[in-house]
Amino acid sequence: MIRVFFLSAAALVAIAGSGLAAGGAIDGDVTKRSVNVIAIAMFLFFVAATLGLTAWAARRTKSASDFYTAGGGITGFQNGLAIAGDYMSAAAFLGVSGMVFGKGVDGVFYTVGWTVGWPLILFMIAERLRNLGRFTFADVASFRLEQTRIRTLSAFGALTVVIFYLIAQMVGAGKLIQLLFGLEYAYAVILVGVLMMLYVTFGGMLATTWVQITKAVLLLSGCTLLVLLGLKHFGFSPEAMMQAAIDNHAAHEAILSPSSSISDPITAISLALALMCGPAGLPHILMRFFTVPDAKEARKSVFYATGFIGYFFMLAVTIGFLAITLVGTNPAYLDEAGKLLGGGNMAAIHLSGEVGGDVFLGFISAVAFATILAVVSGLALSGASAVSHDLYARVIKKGRASDKTEMMVSRMATLVLGVLAIALGLVFENQNIAFMVSLAFGLAASVNFPVLFLSIFWKNMTTRGAFIGGLMGLFSAVGCVVLGPTVWVNVLGFETAIFPWEQYALFSMTAAFGGIWFFSVTDRSERAKLDKAGFPAQFVRSETGLGAAGAVAH
Amino acid sequence: MVPAHEKILADPRFKQLVSRRNRFAITLSVIVLAVYISFVSVAIFNPALFSMPLMGTSAWCVGLVVGFCIQAFAFVMTGIYTARANGQFDRLAREAIRGTIA
Numbered sequence: 001m002i003r004v005f006f007l008s009a010a011a012l013v014a015i016a017g018s019g020l021a022a023g024g025a026i027d028g029d030v031t032k033r034s035v036n037v038i039a040i041a042m043f044l045f046f047v048a049a050t051l052g053l054t055a056w057a058a059r060r061t062k063s064a065s066d067f068y069t070a071g072g073g074i075t076g077f078q079n080g081l082a083i084a085g086d087y088m089s090a091a092a093f094l095g096v097s098g099m100v101f102g103k104g105v106d107g108v109f110y111t112v113g114w115t116v117g118w119p120l121i122l123f124m125i126a127e128r129l130r131n132l133g134r135f136t137f138a139d140v141a142s143f144r145l146e147q148t149r150i151r152t153l154s155a156f157g158a159l160t161v162v163i164f165y166l167i168a169q170m171v172g173a174g175k176l177i178q179l180l181f182g183l184e185y186a187y188a189v190i191l192v193g194v195l196m197m198l199y200v201t202f203g204g205m206l207a208t209t210w211v212q213i214t215k216a217v218l219l220l221s222g223c224t225l226l227v228l229l230g231l232k233h234f235g236f237s238p239e240a241m242m243q244a245a246i247d248n249h250a251a252h253e254a255i256l257s258p259s260s261s262i263s264d265p266i267t268a269i270s271l272a273l274a275l276m277c278g279p280a281g282l283p284h285i286l287m288r289f290f291t292v293p294d295a296k297e298a299r300k301s302v303f304y305a306t307g308f309i310g311y312f313f314m315l316a317v318t319i320g321f322l323a324i325t326l327v328g329t330n331p332a333y334l335d336e337a338g339k340l341l342g343g344g345n346m347a348a349i350h351l352s353g354e355v356g357g358d359v360f361l362g363f364i365s366a367v368a369f370a371t372i373l374a375v376v377s378g379l380a381l382s383g384a385s386a387v388s389h390d391l392y393a394r395v396i397k398k399g400r401a402s403d404k405t406e407m408m409v410s411r412m413a414t415l416v417l418g419v420l421a422i423a424l425g426l427v428f429e430n431q432n433i434a435f436m437v438s439l440a441f442g443l444a445a446s447v448n449f450p451v452l453f454l455s456i457f458w459k460n461m462t463t464r465g466a467f468i469g470g471l472m473g474l475f476s477a478v479g480c481v482v483l484g485p486t487v488w489v490n491v492l493g494f495e496t497a498i499f500p501w502e503q504y505a506l507f508s509m510t511a512a513f514g515g516i517w518f519f520s521v522t523d524r525s526e527r528a529k530l531d532k533a534g535f536p537a538q539f540v541r542s543e544t545g546l547g548a549a550g551a552v553a554h
Numbered sequence: 555m556v557p558a559h560e561k562i563l564a565d566p567r568f569k570q571l572v573s574r575r576n577r578f579a580i581t582l583s584v585i586v587l588a589v590y591i592s593f594v595s596v597a598i599f600n601p602a603l604f605s606m607p608l609m610g611t612s613a614w615c616v617g618l619v620v621g622f623c624i625q626a627f628a629f630v631m632t633g634i635y636t637a638r639a640n641g642q643f644d645r646l647a648r649e650a651i652r653g654t655i656a
Contacts, residue, residue, distance in 0.1 A: 105605070108621035109597055116590045116624065119631045123579040123586075127639070242613035256605040256615040258597045268598050272590070296640050303629075303636040310625035317618075540559045543572055544647045 038362030040181050046218075046370050047195065050211050057203035057210065064403045067204035067410060068135040068385050069290040074209055076297035080304025082209045083288050085216035086378045087114075087279065087305070088312050090172055090371045091437050093219065094345040096313065100320020101328065101340070101347035104255025107320055109268075111313035113275030118309060121280050122302040127295035128456050128542040129286060136382070137286040137448065138390045141455045144534025146463040146527055148395050150451070153470045155390035157447040158283035160474070161440050162383035163420070165282075166376060168436035170425030173372040179342045180349065180365040189425040192373060197418035199377045200384065201411045205291060208377045215367070215374040220308060222367045223315040226348070229355035230322035238318075245324040255324070270503035274441045277509065281444030281452065284375075284382035295545050316348075323347040326354050380417050387413035438503070439481050446473035446508035454516055456542060459535040462528040465520025473512025480504030567650040575643050582631055589624060593617075 061067050074082070092114070100107035133139040138154035170189055177188035199207050234240040249255050279285055289298050327333050327350045333341050340346055349368065353361035388410035393401040401409075428436075451470045454461045481487055483498040520528075541547050562568050597604050597617060604617035 105615065105618050105621075108618055109594075112590065112593060112621045112624050115628045116586055119586045119628050119635070120583055122632050122635055123583045239613055246613055253605070256618070257601045258604060258617070265598055268594055272594050276590070296644060299636045299639055303632040306632045307629040310629050313625055314622050317622075536563055537559045540562050540568070543575075544562065544568070544651055546558070546562070546651050 036181055036358075036362060036365065038358050039365040040362075042362050042366035043181070043369050046214075046366055050195075050199065050207075050214065050370075050373075053210050053214070054199050054203035054207040057207035060206055061202075061204040064135070064389075064406050064410075066206065067407050068287075068381075068389065070204070070206040070209055072291060072293050074291040074297075076292055076300025077304050078209070078213060079288055079292050079297065079301035081216045081308065082212040082291075083285060083301055083305035084308035084312065085212035085219075085374055086285055086288060087309055088216065088219055088371065089169065089375045090176065090368050091168065092313075093223070093316055093371060094172075094176075094348055094368065096316040097320040097323065097348040097351075098343075098345040100317050101323045102344050103259050104249065104251065105257070106259050107317050109258060109271075110275065111317060113272055114279070115306065115310045115313060117276040117279045118302055118306040120276065122299060122306070125280055125453070125456070126289055126298045126302050127545075129289045129452075130292065130295045130298035131542050131545040131548045132456070132538065133290055135287075135290060135389045136385050137283060137452055138386065138394075141448075141452050141466070142394075143455065144538045145455065145461075145466055145531050147398075149463055149467045150455075151390045151394050153467055154448065154451065155386040155395070157281075157443065157451070157470065157474065158386040158390075159383055161281070161283060161444045161448065162379050162386070162417070163424070164436050164443065165440040166379050166383070166417070166421045167424045167428050168440065169372055169376050169379070170421050171428050171436075173369070173376070174425055174429065175343075176368060176372065179346065180369070185429060186426060189422055192376060193418045193422035193425070195373055196376045196380050196421070197415055199373075200380045200414045200418075205287075205381060208374075208381050209288075209291060211377055212374045215370045216308065218367045219371055220312060220315075222364055223312065223319065225360075226352055226355065226364065227315050227318050227322065229360070230319070230326060230351060233322075233326060233355065241318075241321060241325070245321045248325045248329050264501075266506065267501055267503045270501065270506040273509055274438070274445045274503065274505035277445040277449045277505070278441035279444075281446075281448030282440075283386065283444075283448065284378040286448075286452075287378075287382045287385065294548070319348050319351060322355075323351040327351050330354065376421065380414055380421070383417050384410045384413035387417075438486075439477075442477050442481070442503075442505050442508060443474065445505050446477045446512045450509065450512040450516055454513075458520075459539075460520055460532060461516060462520045462523040462525070462531040464523045464525065464528065465516045465518070468519040469512050469514070469516030472515035473508050476511040477504065477508040480508055562650055565650050565653060567646055567653060571643060571646040571650055574646070575639065578638065578643075579635070582635055586628065586631055589627065593620065593624060 060071075063071070065071055096107050096111060099110070129137065129140055132143050136154075136158070138151050138158070141154045142150035170192060173192045174185040174189040177183050177191070178185045181188075183191070199211055203211075231238070231241060234244065246252055246255065288301070292298050292301055327340070327347055333350045333354075335341055340350070342349070349361070349364060352364035356363075388406050392409045393399065393406045447470050450473055451466050455466060480499050480501075481504065484504060485497040485500070485502050488494050488497045488499075605615045608614045608616055608619050
């Protein structure tokens with residue numbers, strides 16, 4: 001196993017080397033920077049360190065429990081950092097600062113929504129999830145319901161979320177690396193995909209967690225430094241910074257008002273729902289709760305994670321306001337039309353070069369890349385576990401699969417997901433990333449979250465209700481996206497959208513919750529009696545942790 | 555159902571645990587939701603209040619500062635819950651389990 005790992009790592013370095021050479025050979029392409037040596041050196045250092053970490057983790061990953069949950073031996077603080085790492089994606093870092101740079105306070109609307117979901121996850125879900133589940137959130141959703149149908153539904157819910165999120169991350173990664181490192185898009189996508197497969201197949205959850213922690217620490221310290229260096233230009237006065245931002249932004253005072261995109265009530269409610277409930281349905285985030293030994297540590301993880309996430313978003317917003325003055329007024333970062341070079345999401349990157357020179361630019365670029373790498377690894381692991389633990393071991397083998405074959409299937413699934421992510425990343429090169437992320441969040445909020453939430457709290461939920469309601473959430477979410485402005489108009493080229501709103505969670509979540517309720521209360525089957533009879537035992541375990549899967553000693 | 559579960563369900567300490575913890579969790583959730591809903595409502599229905607200068611003169615607007623405060627507030631709320639749940643509630647849960655199994 002270890003030898004295979006080192007061989008593949010060596011092959012990867014060779015691929016990266018040839019990619020660099022190819023990147024350097026093409027100089028005519030204007031959308032691409034010249035090869036950024038400092039950034040690449042820092043990134044290679046990160047890759048080397050994380051591959052070393054993976055080799056260490058590979059030696060400790062022996063059982064399925066090690067592979068899926070790092071044996072449940074991660075502490076609350078470590079897991080808090082890792083959750084924050086999973087959550088602080090490149091889309092959040094570059095997207096939020098870019099949004100503030102472009103529109104002003106709109107960014108805060110998003111960051112507040114993304115943060116307040118966490119206390120609710122803690123009060124309602126975190127400890128119960130830990131008490132009931134073992135490897136995946138489907139363990140919890142199907143605790144007292146019929147395994148085959150609910151596992152299949154949850155696994156597909158998890159897989160669709162993972163794949164949309166993966167595509168978004170891969171496309172983002174390809175573009176970003178092209179821009180930052182001067183690497184070809186295709187090489188960049190392949191590099192990310194291969195590294196992700198290495199981390200996950202060899203190091204499992206232990207490697208994924210530590211990659212996540214490393215990245216979270218780098219991102220938090222990098223952003224802190226970026227804000228401090230930026231504020232120095234304003235004599236460390238936030239007041240002077242904001243005044244300069246108002247003076248220098250084309251919209252002036254209007255950057256302090258919410259823009260029209262969120263002033264429509266239906267849109268705002270849908271967006272708020274998706275931002276708040278989405279995280280509680282993201283499989284790679286939910287899976288993190290099984291890596292800690294007990295409910296106590298699960299609570300601590302959310303406590304630390306909320307602190308890191310809240311702090312990080314304040315930094316991201318501040319970075320946007322800093323960039324309005326320091327980047328937006330500097331013609332070196334703008335094209336002829338006055339637009340930001342490399343697109344709106346590059347505000348934070350340009351700012352790092354402006355305030356800290358090439359070395360800091362290299363560092364922030366490497367951190368942004370590391371961010372993507374860590375997030376895709378978490379996604380791949382949760383997608384693979386949906387295939388191996390839910391579909392293979394529980395649905396197909398009905399729980400009779402051995403630890404060893406289950407792990408093998410998981411590793412194969414990781415490879416398949418990796419290849420798929422690379423292929424889709426190449427196909428969707430020119431797709432809008434934001435819409436994919438919104439779809440992932442929307443699906444998480446309207447399929448995974450309702451089923452999970454009601455299976456924990458509503459004693460009368462039955463298999464039929466969960467299954468039909470979950471599917472209703474799935475189809476209405478996909479329907480709203482396809483018939484809505486982002487796909488129907490922008491992608492398919494029709495004149496007007498059949499479904500007029502860009503945000504749809506209000507409708508799809510209502511469909512899911514309503515469907516689950518209706519098809520549960522009208523369910524008179526034998527199975528329904530079993531489902532309801534299973535609730536008291538589930539309730540005791542979910543409230544006290546009695547019988548919960550514990551940590552495995554190494 | 556395992557007999558231990560039935561005993562625990564009937565145990566007054568378990569009932570006390572569930573009702574106390576639920577009351578606490580629901581109260582905190584309602585507070586967080588109320589804060590968030592007010593924030594969103596102001597952004598949608600009263601943008602003028604949202605973009606009002608802080609203290610009348612600052613370049614920072616009320617909405618932005620309140621947004622930051624809500625993020626800090628979310629952290630404080632998780633801290634309050636974690637402290638009480640990891641102490642008092644876990645103690646109750648342990649007693650409820652020990653009392654019925656032993």
